[in-house]
Amino acid sequence: MKKMTKRVLGILLAAGMLLSSTACNSPGGSTAGGKEEKFPSKQVTIIMPWSLGGGPDTIARQVASYGEKYLGVPVIVENKTGGAGTIAMTAALQAPDDGYSMVVANGPLFSLTPSFQNVAYKLDDITPLIGMRITEFVVLTNAKSGITTIDQLKEYAASGKTIKYATTGGPGNDSYTMISVLFKLLDIPAEAIPYDGGQDAINALVGGHVDVAIGSPPVYRDYVVSGELNCLGTFIPEGIDVEGIGHIPSFKEQGIDVEFTGMDYFAVRSSVDDSKKAVLTKFIQDVYADPDFQKFMSEMGMEAWGATEDEILTMIKDQTTAMKDYIPLIQ
Structure with a gap:
């Protein structure tokens, strides 16, 4: 009887240790003490649709340089060019929705590109976190x-x-x-x-x-x-x-009936947990408020565009309407 009791206790103890280990090691899961895993606890990647040295890439790399200071982890920029930005957008939507991948997007990925090529995404697939810049072509x-x-x-x-x-x-x-x-x-x-x-x-x-x-x-x-x-x-x-x-001067001011106000912004998959979205948004807001970052932007002749999710979505919808007049001219 005593041997049986010891065997049962041994089995229960082993099972308890296994469950504890599983909880500790599960992605985004709880620790052994039942506490949520700290986010972020590893490197964050910003997926960049455009090439090295361009406006969005330059700004994103400057934001990333503040990763350790304001987010507590390294932040890197990964360029995935081609397809008018669709390659990067597809990569972002194929990445795990754990909050460790952001993407820099723009309005035309949704207001323009789908009129010229088949895309494997829609606007509902992403959540804009915060604006990056107004694009002044x-x-x-x-x-x-x-x-x-x-x-x-x-x-x-x-x-x-x-x-x-x-x-x-x-x-x-x-x-x-x-x-x-x-x-x-x-x-x-x-x-x-x-x-x-x-x-x-x-x-x-x-x-x-x-x-x-x-x-x-x-x-x-x-x-x-x-x-x-x-x-x-x-x-x-x-x-x-x-x-x-x-x-x-604008072309409008010169008597040419054409205008366009573009924008770039940071986004994540819409399925990312809201608490993680808030952490990433706060990180970028902190960077925008940093005097050294503001000086950097000023020296480039720009300023950060801290638009909200709703403001960005409204601008994309307005841009979609405007593009209907321009697309037939070049199709």
């Missing part, structure tokens, strides 16, 4: 061309030359769409030359490989300040003011 020329205005660009095209213009990606990408629409409205013969990222497009313009390019302040600002590039205008309807450059 500017059309530029190489200073050596002598083209400083839209009228001079028309004269250049009237000489019988087909203008080559650099874009980020192809159909389905916002920069491609807007500059292509601009040339359609101006009735200028032009050929799009797609590049993987904004920095690549600007490098092509500086190197004389294309006649025109489109970019945002982080990638073109220094070249304009140094006199290597000229600004022809922006799609932001009220124009923009860039430190070191001054006021860049």
